[in-house]
Amino acid sequence: MVNVTISAAGHVPLARGLPITATFDEDATVADVKSYVTAKFPQFYAARQKLSLKGDRKALADNSTLKEAGIEDGGELSVKDLGPQISWRTVFIIEYIGPLLIHPLFYHFPKVFYGGPVQHSTMQKYTYAFVMLHFLKRVLETVFVHRFSHSTMPFFNVFRNSAHYWLLSGIALAYAVYRPAYSATSPYILGTIHNNPNFLFACGALWLFAELSNMHTHLTLRSLRPAGTTKRAIPYGYGFSFVSCPNYYFEVLSWVALAVMTGSYTAWVFVIRNLGLGSVRVTLFDWYPRGGRGSSNRWPV
Template identity: 65%
Template sequence: MVSVTISAAGKPPTVARGLPFTVEFPAKSTDQVTIEDVKSSIANKFPKFYATRQKLSLKGSKASLASDATLKDVGVEDGGELCVKDLGPQISWKTVFMIEYAGPLVIHPIFYHLTRLFYGTEIQHSALQKYIYAFIMLNFVKRELETLFIHRFSHATMPLWNVFRNSAHYHLLSGVALAYAVYSPTYSATSSYIRGTIRDDPRFLWAGAAIWLFAELSNLHTHLTLRALRPPGTRTRAIPYGYGFSLVSCPNYFFEILAWVVIVVLTGSWVAMIFLAVAARQMGIWALKKHRAYKKEFGNDYPRERKVMIPFLF
């Protein structure tokens, strides 16, 4: 039998007022009991303190212990102690993504079809506005489908309150701000900004559409490559190879940026430029973190010539 004392890391959680207490695992040894088993035992005693809300660490350490690690792996013996911290209410990553991407899918049709409500007049949409509307709707429909059927997440949940912060980027910037700007009279079929200019030239629009479609399909391809690296229900990590990955660690971000560059170039909208700058900065942070993680985990096996996100530059 293995017994482990569970104490609070700092202030005792309100959802687990009975700490400290001891969990026991009859007929098991320390190399058989996982951190996930301990979390389950805590959740059994305190039902509101579910496993994804818990952060377990060694006494005197703030480092989170991996759920699939055994007590032996982390150096805890029979009669040892672990500390638990309440991460607060959690929400699944999949749900967060669904909420984020749903915003523009609702907001853009409202601005596109109810022009009198927002601009005080009916607007004859230009070909450019129709293209941009299609690009944005297809982009976020694609993201929703990828979330449902392609993406596999390393972590099951995130803090509930983060959904509001994360969603603001899409709902306010690529949603309200961008929709209000690009469906306005400035971009209408009768506007001097459009009429008789390159933005009214079908060849310009078709060229942009071709590059945008290339970027979106390439982005999808890289997501499928990443999915194939991780079997269902695992956290397996492997070095990705193939289309895009020969040049950068995160080609999915590069192709996403390229798709939005098309929208910026076609419209010349300063709102689109701001969204692109904010999004590219955030993706750059994520890409650098993943690039460093790849190099740390795989060492000399990881291709040295790969850049982080932008081929040959970064």
């Protein structure tokens, strides 16, 4: 048996009774300690807790035993309140639902945003279909495909994470591509490559290839992690032999197809942001053999 003192790291309003001392079996895990804290302070649920060794900021893994963590009889742990939490799955759905709500508004109600009707060009129709299908696919993958290493994240981060999708690929992109300047009667469209069926078909084919390839890599990653675990493994096969993160690569490629098709500066800004910022970090030019510099461990959570 191991006696452990659990003290507060900083301000922990939901556990004002800390510090407390508890007795655990030697094979008890960090998750067991969190459950004990929750039993004492019901509002301080496990996802809000960060347990560390006294004087150390590094979080202890939930599946680590007290012995593995270096806790001996009379040892002390510090618990930090991470604040309100929200599930990663819910965060993803909130992010992707934004464009699914925003694009139909700009497309179907142009009088509200542009002051008059818009006779949509074929290019605009393609763009609308591509955007809606892309984010519908992302929602379905979030619900039925993705498995997450961490169950939750701080609630207030959802606003920062969602801004990328709601503002840039939502409002900014929708306003730019459905405006009269891209309509069927616009000089930008009439007699140009943006009204050429072969060009639009080629862009559509590239987009479809990228979307299906992206889905394939997500299914490959899912197969590496049994349900209910945080197991990690090295993926092989389609895409993974050429780039470190083919799921991100194909994601960006699909947006490149849309940006080329529309010629919209806003679409290109979204591509560039996907390359270097936000939740999508792609290693687009990382063409090294597996085991070399390109074989990173940057897989999605």
